[in-house]
Amino acid sequence: MKTYVIGLLFLGFTNLMIAQNDLALLATPNPTNHSETIKMVKNMDYLTTMNDFDISKKVLKLQDLVANYDIKAHNVYNSKSATTYTVNFKEGKNNLLAVYDKNGTLLKCHEQYQNIKLPFVLSSEIIKANPGYSLNEVYCNIQYNKDVDTEIKYRVVLKNGRKTKTVLLDL
Known part of the structure; x- marks a missing residue:
């Protein structure tokens, strides 16, 4: 054994x-x-304007989708007509309304986001100014117009037990 x-x-x-x-x-x-292919973005000025701000990655992904959208690939596109095209992008409770010209250039975009991550600088300032409160909801509205400054507005709902406060921020 x-x-x-x-x-x-x-x-x-x-x-x-x-x-x-x-x-x-x-x-x-x-x-x-190794060779890399560089993708050209038609609406690069839109993306560079948005990258100047500290915005949530979720928002940046949706904005990248808007910037790379090709209106010419759809059957509603008419190259002979000098019209604009309004496209509504939705993802959950987030909504982006973009207006393109006949060449596919983004003219304006109105964006509404709910419950996104607030930039760290803003959230730390809000928490310091409102001790005892926590961030409950964050709403963001972005108004982009070509060749005009972009407006970003946050509405933050703070909660402390049963008490709530709303803070409005303009960037």
Whole structure:
């Protein structure tokens, strides 16, 4: 019986020892041979205007969708007509109303967001000014017009037990 136990232990340890010696080698390609394609965004001025502000990543993803939207790919598009196209983007309770010209350039965009992340600078100022209160709801309205300053307005609902306060912020 001892010989069987010793024999099984010996076989078990030799299996583990062999497994310790296996190496995996991964050859990485030369990074200089890698070519990147750069995507051109037609409404880059819209995106750069929005990147100047510390806005939630969720909002930035939706704004990227608006900036890259191609109105020419839809059957309502008429290249001979000098009209504008209004497109409504919805995601949950968030709503973006964008107006494009016949070339696909974004002329204006009205954005409404609910329960998004408030920028850290603003949230810390609000919490310091209202001790004992916590952030309950955050609403954000953004008004973008081409060649005009972008307006960002936050409405923050604070809660302390049964008491609520509303704080309005304009950027």
